[in-house]
Amino acid sequence: MFKNNLLNSKIYMVIIMNLSKSRYTLGIRCLKLLWLSLYKPDEVTDSLNENVLKNGNEVGELARGLFGDYKLIDFDLGFESMIEETKKSIGLYSVICEASFNYEGNFASVDILRCLDDGVEIYEVKSSTNIIDLYIDDISYQTWVLKKCGLNVINSYIVYVNNNYVFDGKLDIDKYFVIKRVNELIDLDKVDKNIKLFKKTINSDVEPSCNLNISCHDPYDCNYFDYCIKELPKPCVFDVGWRLSFNKKLKLYNDGIISYNDLINCGGLNDKQRRQVEFYLYDKKPYINKEVIINFMSSLKYPLYFLDFESYQCVIPNIKGTSPYQQICFQYSLHYYLEEDGKLYHKEYLSDNYLGDPMRGLCEQLCKDIPFNSCVLVYNDSFEKTRLKEMASLYLDLSSHLLNIRDNIIDLMPIFSNHDYYVKDMGGSFSIKYVLPSLFPDDESLNYHNLEQVHKGTEATEAYLLLKDLCKDEELKLRKNMLKYCELDTYAMVKIFDKLKDIK
Numbered sequence: 012m013f014k015n016n017l018l019n020s021k022i023y024m025v026i027i028m029n030l031s032k033s034r035y036t037l038g039i040r041c042l043k044l045l046w047l048s049l050y051k052p053d054e055v056t057d058s059l060n061e062n063v064l065k066n067g068n069e070v071g072e073l074a075r076g077l078f079g080d081y082k083l084i085d086f087d088l089g090f091e092s093m094i095e096e097t098k099k100s101i102g103l104y105s106v107i108c109e110a111s112f113n114y115e116g117n118f119a120s121v122d123i124l125r126c127l128d129d130g131v132e133i134y135e136v137k138s139s140t141n142i143i144d145l146y147i148d149d150i151s152y153q154t155w156v157l158k159k160c161g162l163n164v165i166n167s168y169i170v171y172v173n174n175n176y177v178f179d180g181k182l183d184i185d186k187y188f189v190i191k192r193v194n195e196l197i198d199l200d201k202v203d204k205n206i207k208l209f210k211k212t213i214n215s216d217v218e219p220s221c222n223l224n225i226s227c228h229d230p231y232d233c234n235y236f237d238y239c240i241k242e243l244p245k246p247c248v249f250d251v252g253w254r255l256s257f258n259k260k261l262k263l264y265n266d267g268i269i270s271y272n273d274l275i276n277c278g279g280l281n282d283k284q285r286r287q288v289e290f291y292l293y294d295k296k297p298y299i300n301k302e303v304i305i306n307f308m309s310s311l312k313y314p315l316y317f318l319d320f321e322s323y324q325c326v327i328p329n330i331k332g333t334s335p336y337q338q339i340c341f342q343y344s345l346h347y348y349l350e351e352d353g354k355l356y357h358k359e360y361l362s363d364n365y366l367g368d369p370m371r372g373l374c375e376q377l378c379k380d381i382p383f384n385s386c387v388l389v390y391n392d393s394f395e396k397t398r399l400k401e402m403a404s405l406y407l408d409l410s411s412h413l414l415n416i417r418d419n420i421i422d423l424m425p426i427f428s429n430h431d432y433y434v435k436d437m438g439g440s441f442s443i444k445y446v447l448p449s450l451f452p453d454d455e456s457l458n459y460h461n462l463e464q465v466h467k468g469t470e471a472t473e474a475y476l477l478l479k480d481l482c483k484d485e486e487l488k489l490r491k492n493m494l495k496y497c498e499l500d501t502y503a504m505v506k507i508f509d510k511l512k513d514i515k
């Protein structure tokens with residue numbers, strides 16, 4: 012009796028893991044990643060950004076209309092019912108979205124399936140603006156499953172976003188999407204071999220012992236990276252900043268050059284990277300290139316403005332003249348000194364045009380707040396300069412003023428990215444979020460963690476996109492915290508500027 016129960020429970024425990032297209036592509040990236048995603052899901056460092064998911068869903072839904080009316084197989088049905096529903100729909104509908112199939116435990120849902128007289132076409136929709144190899148693997152797997160299910164797959168296509176598309180007031184999905192036939196890139200023998208290997212991997216309780224490899228970083232940063240380097244010394248070669256490429260770090264790692272002690276004795280670092288390692292190992296005092304900093308400070312003139320924008324990216328543009336993924340500015344903070352050693356002033360703008368164009372109001376206010384020919388300090392000028400140029404091309408009546416602001420921008424970041432001021436705690440980063448606490452370690456007023464609700468740029472973006480759905484009280488509270496966050500960004504620049512001013 013007891014033996015039988017044990018046997019039954021053992022049988023119950025043996026669950027054969029199946030493949031899906033997302034598992035298949037994880038396997039393509041790295042066998043260990045595929046295995047970890049099933050057996051150690053809690054070890055991930057970061058889950059996928061909400062906005063990335065939202066963009067993907069919006070683009071997927073939009074693409075469904077590419078070929079006119081369609082039958083949608085509802086994802087909420089569950090996989091078995093989706094497959095049944097698909098079987099019933101083939102022959103009745105010429106376009107089926109989320110058409111689902113299973114061949115011997117290999118599941119696939121096709122974003123868009125077109126049923127023609129002599130066979131079917133598969134369309135895989137991506138929200139990106141180019142095709143990467145992984146997309147070919149993805150559609151190859153789907154093609155394999157459908158062929159095994161007995162369908163005559165005539166063509167396989169990748170549908171992706173045309174980043175040259177400009178919204179003219181009416182969305183044209185035929186121009187918004189690019190459709191590329193990829194039949195000749197599909198290798199079904201390769202899929203066959205991969206499926207056997209991936210099935211074996213996911214049905215084993217032994218973690219694959221994969222070395223760190225280029226898939227840890229390319230085409231995406233792997234969410235298991237921290238897990239996979241947990242046995243390495245801290246800090247290690249992967250913590251070196253100053254643009255040491257991942258390929259180069261990987262090569263050093265494979266050559267056994269891993270700890271900072273290993274690195275200091277190898278010849279593979281440039282001066283800045285070496286300085287980062289040396290400052291850490293020998294606990295060196297701050298390095299300050301006085302000559303460069305004094306010259307930089309003497310190039311500034313008053314009134315002096317400190318500007319920072321917040322923005323979001325809109326994958327499906329809804330503002331006339333904008334393109335997919337264009338950054339849409341909705342907020343700025345502006346600190347300023349009218350004269351040297353004078354009083355510090357602050358102005359700010361946060362749009363309430365949540366459903367329309369937030370940039371027009373922002374530009375009008377910005378042109379009132381920053382007079383012509385003013386010196387404007389920013390941190391990382393490429394962002395603000397590009398936004399100003401884009402907005403100048405949208406609002407021709409404000410164009411000359413916006414371009415004048417742009418032409419008078421001076422970037423504070425090179426002082427730190429060029430290592431003319433380096434403190435050990437910057438740890439190889441020149442992001443203001445690292446520079447600030449390194450220069451003012453004990454100043455709690457500059458600590459982003461002390462802010463409420465919004466602590467970083469991505470949270471500001473999410474907050475703005477949320478505002479339209481909030482009740483008045485919640486909206487006001489969130490707006491207040493968004494303003495505080497952005498204000499700290501420019502106040503941080505003021506504090507850094509003041510510190511540099513003291514260097515004689």
Ligand code: SF4
Binds near residue numbers: 040044226227233
């Ligand atoms: S970090 Fe690298 S080795 Fe580890 S699971 Fe990810 S891709 Fe594989």
